[in-house]
Amino acid sequence: MLTDPNGFEYPENPKNFKNSKNPENPLSVRLPKRLLHCAGLVGEGASALDVGTDHALLPCYLISTGRAKFAYASDVAEGPLKSAERTVSRLGLGDRIALIRSDGLKNIPREILSSVSDVIISGMGGELIAEILGDIDLLPDGVKLILQPNSRAAALRKFLAENGTRILSESAVRDGKFIYPVIHAEKIYTKKRALSELEAAVGELDPTEPVAFEYLLGESERIFQAAKGAAMSRDPGTAKEAEGLFKLAKGIRGVVLGE
Numbered sequence: 497m498l499t500d501p502n503g504f505e506y507p508e509n510p511k512n513f514k515n516s517k518n519p520e521n522p523l524s525v526r527l528p529k530r531l532l533h534c535a536g537l538v539g540e541g542a543s544a545l546d547v548g549t550d551h552a553l554l555p556c557y558l559i560s561t562g563r564a565k566f567a568y569a570s571d572v573a574e575g576p577l578k579s580a581e582r583t584v585s586r587l588g589l590g591d592r593i594a595l596i597r598s599d600g601l602k603n604i605p606r607e608i609l610s611s612v613s614d615v616i617i618s619g620m621g622g623e624l625i626a627e628i629l630g631d632i633d634l635l636p637d638g639v640k641l642i643l644q645p646n647s648r649a650a651a652l653r654k655f656l657a658e659n660g661t662r663i664l665s666e667s668a669v670r671d672g673k674f675i676y677p678v679i680h681a682e683k684i685y686t687k688k689r690a691l692s693e694l695e696a697a698v699g700e701l702d703p704t705e706p707v708a709f710e711y712l713l714g715e716s717e718r719i720f721q722a723a724k725g726a727a728m729s730r731d732p733g734t735a736k737e738a739e740g741l742f743k744l745a746k747g748i749r750g751v752v753l754g755e
Contacts, residue, residue: 525553525556525557525560525587526553527553527554527557528671528672529669529670529671529672530618530619530644530669530671530676530678531553531554531557531618531644533644533667533669533678534554534616534618534642534644534678535554535557535558535561535563537614537640537642537678537680538558538563538564538614538616538640538642539613539614539640540563541564541565542558542563542564542565542613542614543564543565543566543567543568543611543612543613543614544558544564544566544567544568544612544613544614544615544616545567545568545570545604545608545609545612545614545615545616546567546568546569546570546616546618547570547598547600547601547615547616547617547628548570548571548572548617548618548619548620548628549569549570549571549576549577549580549595550571550576550579550580550619551576551579551580551583552569552579552580552581552583552584552593552595553583554616554618555567555568555569555584555593556583556584556587556589556593559589559592559593560587560589564614565592566592566593566594567592567593567594568593568594568595568596568604568608568612569584569593569594569595569596570595570596570597570598570604571597571598572597572598572599572600573597574597577595577597580595581595594608596608600627600628600630600631601628601631601632601634601635602631604634606634609634609635609636610636612635612636612639613639613640614639614640614641614642615635615639615640615641615642616642616643616644617629617641617642617643617644618642618643618644619644619646620645620646621645621646621647621648621651622645622647622648622649622650622651622652622653623648623651623652625643625645625652626651626652626654626655626656629641629655629656629659632659632661632683635683636683637683637684637685638682638683638684639682639683640664640680640681640682641661641679641680641681641682641683642678642679642680643678643679643680643681644669644676644677644678644679645676645677645679646676649677649679649699650693650696650697650699651696652679653679653691653695653696653699654690654691654696656679656681657688657689657690657691657695657696658688658689658690658691659685659688660685660686660687660688661681661682661683661684661685661686662681662682662683662684662685662686663679663680663681663699663700664680664681664682665679665680665700666678666679666680666699666700666701667680667701667705667707667708668701668705668707668708668710668711668712669707670707675707675710675711675714677699677701677711679699679700693740693744693747694744694747694748694751697715697719697744697747697748698712698748698751703751703752709752712748712751712752713748713749713752715748716745716746716748716749716752717745719741719744719745719748720741720742720745722741723738723741723742723744723745724738726738726741727742
């Protein structure tokens with residue numbers, strides 16, 4: 497059994513949840529650990545919206561475990577939605593999961609957006625997640641945001657701060673060879689502010705937590721290597737950029753190691 501951040505226990509690979517339409521057939525929904533963590537942040541009894549759902553594995557997991565009462569699975573492309581439809585049909589969850597073709601939040605009916613309690617956007621670059629959240633005003637106040645960027649998390653953190661979104665928590669999650677940040681936020685406007693480069697790079701991660709420690713050191717090293725490459729450029733602008741990158745890499749390392 498795994499325990500999510502809210503203390504809710506669930507199996508890593510559930511096999512014994514009963515199919516709502518075919519009780520004799522157990523469900524089998526396997527999620528990567530980054531999505532398991534996202535699932536654990538969804539409030540119990542939620543009405544959840546998974547943006548960029550792909551195969552709809554996360555909505556199916558939320559319904560099959562009883563974590564959510566109803567789920568919406570959206571994607572911009574027809575191909576992923578057909579895959580999602582097959583998954584939902586195979587598990588007999590069509591009465592609890594609705595599929596919607598939408599470019600981010602833009603094409604989702606307003607009455608649906610006003611009814612959701614949790615919005616999950618995972619497996620994308622931070623800049624794309626921020627672009628999708630450019631339509632955040634379409635969501636009701638108090639809605640929870642569960643955001644898992646694969647890259648450029650700093651850009652997403654800057655967007656959230658500049659739009660006054662409240663950060664509830666942030667964690668680093670190991671999934672195979674990679675570590676991903678997961679941001680749990682709420683659309684309750686706080687004071688808007690501009691983050692420094694260092695604040696955006698570290699976010700609300702706790703460097704005393706082992707996985708966050710490793711992730712942040714890795715980010716420091718990645719930025720340091722980028723700075724070394726930029727420093728070799730003959731272009732004055734790129735060389736100036738290298739100075740900022742060296743400073744940022746050193747700053748992250750200082751936060752992590754207390755230097």
